[in-house]
Amino acid sequence: MKIKDIKVFVCCPGRNFVTVKIITDHGVFGLGDATLNGRELAVVAYLEEHVIPCLIGRDAHQIEDIWQYLFKGAYWQNGAVSMAAIGAIDMALWDVKGKVANLPVYQLLGGKSRRGITVYAHVNGESIEDVLNHLGKAIKEGYKVVRLQCTIPGTEGTYGTLGGKKNYYELQGNRPLPPEHPWSTNQYLNFIPELFKRAREKFGYDIELCHDIHSRLTPIEAAQLGKMLEPYRLKFLEDAVTYDNPEGYKVIRNHTTTPVALGEKFNTIWDAKPLIENQYIDFVRTAATHGGGITSLKKLADFASLYHVRLAPHGAPDLSPICFMAHMHVDLWAPNFGVQEFIGFGTPELNDVFSFSAKFKDGEIYIKDKPGLGVDFNEEAAKQYPYKRSYLPVTRLNDGTLWNW
Template sequence: MPKITAAKVIVTCPGRNFVTLKIETADGVTGVGDATLNGRELAVASYLTDHVIPCLIGRDAHRIEDIWQYLYRGAYWRRGPVTMSAIAAVDMALWDIKGKIAGLPVYQLLGGACRSGVMVYGHANGETIEDTIAAARDYVAQGYKAIRLQTGVPGMAGTYGVSKDKLFYEPADSDLPKETAWSTEKYMRVVPELFAAAREALGWDVHLLHDAHHRLTPIEAGRLGRDLEPWRPFWLEDATPAENQERFRLIRQHTTTPLAVGEVFNSVWDCKQLIEEQLIDYIRATVVHAGGITHLRRIASLADLYGVRTGCHGATDLSPVTMAAALHFDLSIPNFGVQEYMRHTAETDAVFPHAYSFAAGDLHPGDAPGLGVDIDEAAAARFPYRRAYLPVARREDGSMHDW
């Protein structure tokens, strides 16, 4: 029995904050898991340190399912982003340990590869449509087969998804939340123009995606989806807040544009109706926020029954530990769709050395035992935690809007 003898939480900020759990067994085998929750990192760090780690010591690291159930059912206060991110970190670390003991990459323990690589999409953005198209051309030149398009909205000082840095988009960039202005009407006018220009410039052999970032009502989302239909988007992401899953029925009635949602979901219960009623085409729940590999596989299995594919969140607020775990998951499931991929800074890559690699529009997790990623604790110590919040959005009349 590989008995858990120690565990600790490491908080580091190599350009942005990450929370990492490291578990060690009596034989000296270690595993790492990501516990990062954007803008609420220390809440998860405390949950792990004060409430979870004491319950892990002495347990059999091989009993992944039992430990998952213990942390989920035993806590009584179930679900929620803090709890599920903490459970996810434990789950990832235990899969990492199991793979190292077996001498196999995690995807082999999950049934082996279903594909040769994992198609990823990059983020092309710019202040103008022309800038976005230029960025998209760069991605095509790098071999990407799928690209997310975001552009500035004329008449607005800033727009979600548009960054001064073309390689790294990090919205959590201020000590207190920035307040940004929003106009749905202005936004709805520019997105169809963006897609028309992109198809003319890029052709039809590249998948084009767009993120509405929960900014629209269902009828507005239906209208935008219909307006985009001639340009065949791969998906319209996060069209409307999904706390009320029935809202997607109205969107479905008005457009055939594929719909993706779920990066803020924490469990299968957040998407059960969306999947069973086939109100979405892609589920975007991610390893770190939806309870780890163990629970995300349950979500994918349910989705597979209804023809829904995965499209896991993969922004820079997820560390390379989550990216590695996501790739093992993506490679092993039959209903994979696409994986978001935002490159990390050189400092982050140095703190988290990893085996995954990019080629011809695909990522592969590599064949190192376990997850194939680690944390350099000495390097991590050079980047202390720095408080950083996501922005908030207000309509032009000053009232709050979903960010």
């Protein structure tokens, strides 16, 4: 079965998405997500100019060989742009293989390891009272794991707390340039422990809680925060510091028993390797789209399992439902799955373009046994939502120094 054609679609049903469609000479097609938030068209150019011409006529069943060809064969390996392109091709090929086999992808990976996929919700607010109110609602909805973020008093919004306003197009107004956020580490460290203290006092310890630092701290600052949060038994602290220096996580590990999650910016297993084999992290958060697809994620899961590290794949709103469904299949299979980030089933606009069958019940996601990934893409509907150039925000300290967003 040969690859006959590969199409790339860019649309913006609320957010920009890059969708890859592989069509075979047997008429079977597969879908992949190539979205790279803020750099979408760079991936499109890489696909159209460098990847697609090399794949026409190749055997669509040779997923591993095609992955190696696109990775090793490019010489200039790694990087977010190239790995998003590889990830989309890989997802689409798994989708094709599942459809031909008439099996859901998780069966091709080895079958189910669990009945459903535990997910965590995002709960945020402009004050602690606001956050606790939303947390109570999430618990009533059935969530067993929740991520808490709160605006720091005296600041103009904080990462993860913009709620319905967290629309980069709205934030950018008439100037499509990166919005800028202020940041004070001292104010943050003085405030966040109180958020979790109040959450535990009101809701107890049965609900599991997480928090995303978004790489805003230095290693010793993150260690201090982890130590302060130990009494509140978090499931994990996410992205405590940047990952470029793994030794930073050694500092954190040596000072606190609060579990650590990292990896949404990882592109390959080699990014994660020193952090996993030294057991500096407890959860690895690599996404199928940004980490080279299902083939990569399966290898990462197997490697992580040797060191008691569990999967918690990135599930931000800038990953399309195709990536979401890819995660559902990997999460169902992976024996060392931990928890899946979940931001809901999307807006009417998003669901106008992408269709899939999944339901939420008692803190878990369940999918129907459909061949392949179980997701479809409406090309005509996508035309109604043209691409809009956009950027992720940037952060500056109070003195104007550029910081990590």
